[in-house]
Amino acid sequence: MPKPILISFCILLLSICAHGQEAQIANAETRTLALSDVIFLALNQNLSLKKSKLQIESRENDLAFEEADSKPNLTGSLGGTVRFFGEDGEPVWEDADTSRSLNGSLNSNMVLYNGGARQAAINQAQSVLEASLKDLDRSKQIVLFNSIFRYMEAILRFKEIEIQAEELASRLENLELIQVSYENEIRIEADVLRQRALVADSERRLAQARQAHQRSLYFLKELLLLPPETIILLDIDNSGWGNTDYLPDPDVQSSWSRIIKRPDLLAQEYRIEAANQNIRIAESGKKVSVSASANLRTSYASQNRSSGFGSQFFKREPEVSGGLTLSVPIFDRRRTETTVARANIQLRQEKFDMVDLKQNARTDLLQALLDFNTAKAQLSFSQEQLASAGAALEAELARFDAGAATLLDVNSLRSNRLDAAVAVEESWFNLFTNRLDITLQDGTLENFLINRLNTQVPELQ
Numbered sequence: 001m002p003k004p005i006l007i008s009f010c011i012l013l014l015s016i017c018a019h020g021q022e023a024q025i026a027n028a029e030t031r032t033l034a035l036s037d038v039i040f041l042a043l044n045q046n047l048s049l050k051k052s053k054l055q056i057e058s059r060e061n062d063l064a065f066e067e068a069d070s071k072p073n074l075t076g077s078l079g080g081t082v083r084f085f086g087e088d089g090e091p092v093w094e095d096a097d098t099s100r101s102l103n104g105s106l107n108s109n110m111v112l113y114n115g116g117a118r119q120a121a122i123n124q125a126q127s128v129l130e131a132s133l134k135d136l137d138r139s140k141q142i143v144l145f146n147s148i149f150r151y152m153e154a155i156l157r158f159k160e161i162e163i164q165a166e167e168l169a170s171r172l173e174n175l176e177l178i179q180v181s182y183e184n185e186i187r188i189e190a191d192v193l194r195q196r197a198l199v200a201d202s203e204r205r206l207a208q209a210r211q212a213h214q215r216s217l218y219f220l221k222e223l224l225l226l227p228p229e230t231i232i233l234l235d236i237d238n239s240g241w242g243n244t245d246y247l248p249d250p251d252v253q254s255s256w257s258r259i260i261k262r263p264d265l266l267a268q269e270y271r272i273e274a275a276n277q278n279i280r281i282a283e284s285g286k287k288v289s290v291s292a293s294a295n296l297r298t299s300y301a302s303q304n305r306s307s308g309f310g311s312q313f314f315k316r317e318p319e320v321s322g323g324l325t326l327s328v329p330i331f332d333r334r335r336t337e338t339t340v341a342r343a344n345i346q347l348r349q350e351k352f353d354m355v356d357l358k359q360n361a362r363t364d365l366l367q368a369l370l371d372f373n374t375a376k377a378q379l380s381f382s383q384e385q386l387a388s389a390g391a392a393l394e395a396e397l398a399r400f401d402a403g404a405a406t407l408l409d410v411n412s413l414r415s416n417r418l419d420a421a422v423a424v425e426e427s428w429f430n431l432f433t434n435r436l437d438i439t440l441q442d443g444t445l446e447n448f449l450i451n452r453l454n455t456q457v458p459e460l461q
Helices: 003-023 035-045 047-069 117-183 189-224 252-261 263-286 309-316 335-401 407-442 445-451
Strands: 030-033 073-086 096-113 231-234 289-301 319-327
Touching: 030 035, 035 047, 035 117, 035 189, 047 117, 096 309, 117 189, 117 231, 117 263, 117 407, 117 445, 189 231, 189 407, 252 263, 252 335, 252 407, 263 335, 289 309, 335 407, 407 445
Parallel strands: 030 231
Antiparallel strands: 073 096, 096 289, 289 319
């Protein structure tokens, strides 16, 4: 059987095995994903991002509540009473008369000053909201990185499948030739058995590659909130796979200066500000407060025979009152003192978290730079290894055809070329993901996707 046909047969067999279980599920959807599709789905369907957006809505509601709480309130009330009573000491059920009354009021209260707590509460809610918005920005970057990582990992595993399928086809072809030579008494049975063992080893490696590919797709579908039974086809041509033009060396100094503007660091600054405002709120418990009130009251009583309902309720009875209340805290059993102490502890904790966050950010950036440089060197070495292994195999095959080399020598070089081919794909994957990791660490991931990968997704703009 010709080698190209063998390769096609192996890949077809692989596809049937890979999707056999999924195909059994009725109406299983098939989706072809390019890199832009992955980015779009990650930003619109990821569950953790949806939860973060709900958190922002909650923070916006908290801010609206604090702003409304600083404004005057207005309360209206209206109540009526019907009274049955007996005349001249007679029981009500024997000789009863009735009286009717109606009362209405409007009341308004407003805190004029409460030690600055009112404005501090608004500022705190605003800072917490800003922190949540920055947290969402950081969550988007992390989700994008993880989704692209899993997408590229799936491509890597597919590339490994192709390499293993090609190797299996070659070993099957060699097995067929060796079998014919054995039947013609040119080779011994040990050669046949050795080649069968190599074929079995290739089948095992192919099954492992297929499993790894499917697992990476499951991880990807989980991030993109796609049904697990969905059949995913990878648009490798529009993924940028293997294009080192997308991966320029990073500007280390620029990355180092931008790291302080990373969304999670800015979010922590807002949390520190919120903790400062919380101290102001706590300290207001030691200060005087001034509040104003205004009341409008009116009533009607049927027992007042001198005037009717309209005259009493709207003309004679209405009265207006207003006042100011000054409250001076004298002794609160140290509640204010302990509240201030807790607020200061919270502020110190937020500042410690900022120190820890900055330390981790710098370390992660340096680690990403180190990994990128290592991956770049590994890709170069792997490419050299593959070229050398291929040339050595060609030379050894020529010697084998001339009877100057053994099958063991040829198979050993085949294994070396196989490992080198896999190493090249893995090295490029590591180079790409480590370059992407640098943009994650310095907070420029979206710009990198737009400017370097030419990703045209509206949500990134």
